[in-house]
Amino acid sequence: MPPTTLEDLPWNLRLVNRDHPLAADFAPSNLAELPDASWVEPHVNHRVDARIVEDLTAMLTAAEAAGTHPIICSSFRTYDYQENLFENRIERAEREEHLEGTEAEEAAAFWVAPPGASEHQTGLAVDIVDADYLELDEGQEETATQQWLMIHCAEYGFILRYPTDKSATTGIGYEPWHYRYVGKEAASAITQSSLCLEEWLVETYHIQA
Numbered sequence: 001m002p003p004t005t006l007e008d009l010p011w012n013l014r015l016v017n018r019d020h021p022l023a024a025d026f027a028p029s030n031l032a033e034l035p036d037a038s039w040v041e042p043h044v045n046h047r048v049d050a051r052i053v054e055d056l057t058a059m060l061t062a063a064e065a066a067g068t069h070p071i072i073c074s075s076f077r078t079y080d081y082q083e084n085l086f087e088n089r090i091e092r093a094e095r096e097e098h099l100e101g102t103e104a105e106e107a108a109a110f111w112v113a114p115p116g117a118s119e120h121q122t123g124l125a126v127d128i129v130d131a132d133y134l135e136l137d138e139g140q141e142e143t144a145t146q147q148w149l150m151i152h153c154a155e156y157g158f159i160l161r162y163p164t165d166k167s168a169t170t171g172i173g174y175e176p177w178h179y180r181y182v183g184k185e186a187a188s189a190i191t192q193s194s195l196c197l198e199e200w201l202v203e204t205y206h207i208q209a
Contacts, residue, residue, distance in 0.1 A: 063152070082116075125181070141176035
């Protein structure tokens with residue numbers, strides 16, 4: 001029986017965005033710390049859902065074998081941590097763009113998901129940068145690491161979650177560093193379809209996302 005609502009979807013397809021936020025007290029029950037590796041920031045305890053560790057490790061090991069230098073710079077985040085990031089982005093919008101109130105919040109939300117709306121809280125998302133270019137901006141797409149990941153990530157069950165042409169649907173600006181685990185079958189289908197996760201869920205399961 002195929003899923004008929006978002007709540008019926010398997011764990012790897014859980015949709016998290018501003019329309020479908022997580023509770024403040026939500027946290028995966030099976031978080032696992034990533035093993036020491038050259039692609040893990042030193043002295044940082046990165047954690048993800050234990051069910052994605054094998055595929056994540058395989059992907060980054062293969063990326064290194066191909067001559068690239070990936071670094072995980074963000075993994076699981078708590079609701080409170082995301083709230084701090086969001087508040088900081090609002091302050092930046094107020095300071096740099098001279099916005100106030102709702103306008104500042106909307107501008108901030110385009111680049112930093114509000115608390116509860118971040119996939120990082122699920123433990124299924126990681127931000128990966130090139131060791132030779134640590135900036136979280138569009139310049140990431142030009143790095144060898146991102147070019148390899150964009151081509152091969154689906155082989156390991158990951159998708160580039162916020163593509164450059166899907167911001168109107170995802171509500172998030174282009175992030176050529178944010179990878180989300182959906183499983184190999186779904187990742188292959190999503191990549192081949194050129195759809196974002198929201199669009200693919202609607203098309204595949206006829207679920208309103």
